[in-house]
Amino acid sequence: MGSVSSGTPCWADLATPGLDTARRFYPELFGWTGRVDPEPEAGGYTVFLLDGRAVAGVGPPAVPEQVPIWSTYVATDDADLVASRVERAGGQVVVPPFEVFDRGRMAVFSDPAGAAFSVWQPMTFAGAEVFDVPGAMSWTELVTPDPEAAGAFYELVFGWQPEEEPMGQLAYIGFRLGDRMVAGMMPPLGDEFPADSPAYWTVYFSVADADATAARAAALGGTVLVPPRDIPAGRITALRDPHGALFSAIALT
Secondary structure, eight states: OOOOOTTSEEEEEEEOSOHHHHHHHHHHHHOOEEEEOSOGGGTTOEEEEETTEEEEEEEOOSSTTOOOEEEEEEEOSOHHHHHHHHHHTTOEEEEEEEEETTTEEEEEEEOTTOOEEEEEEESSOOSOSOOSSTTSEEEEEEEOSOHHHHHHHHHHHHOOEEEEEEETTEEEEEEEETTEEEEEEEOOOGGGSOTTOOOEEEEEEEOSOHHHHHHHHHHTTOEEEEEEEEETTEEEEEEEOTTOOEEEEEEEO
16 A cells, blocks of 8 residues: 555545435546445445546535535544644644544544645555546645635644745745645635635646546536636646536646
8 A cells, every 4th residue: 555654645535415426427537436335334435446546535425414525634643643733723623533444543624714624544544545647636735815824723733834836926835744845725816716715625636638627527517617727837727526526637747
């Protein structure tokens, strides 16, 4: 199993009432196959595979009224320690650490601006086994109205160092852990997102062609939220699946 170092995003999954739709939509979009968890209590949780290697997951919502959402998981050696740091730093423990069968321990938190994120303390399951190739998770990004406060929060929780990145006209912040950038952060962009929308984490999947992916997503019943456009790292597009879950795609340069 590919092991991801502590403090690094290691997994993403979708909680949705539209489990069957998601099991059709994403494999057609990204070339995935699905492996349903045999445990009845897993509720049909499905691990998506790319050429046999785990890339992401989908499962039923934790509460019936939950909006469909992609969640980012950050690897940790100690979920309980992260929970205490989150509370001390002014965030919320949404779901306290618990064991997922023999796979690992997880917890769900929200930062002071309301952005939800999860941690994964691996046992038999390490998370995604491949990154940065078409069809695999490539980047995670926090969209937040208060980047300064968020920078201070994630530094306390994960030891991430916020650093300004030149991105054309954009004020873009990278989160550095040791010698690598592990995530990014930016303020909400103009009129694309409502001004009162809370902060959120979005997951980027790598694709070979952003324009083809956006067109395919629309043809499969999804929505193109932000049409493909160029940034220094590549060409990106923001999409919604047929049940409204937000995710992004990037064709890396």
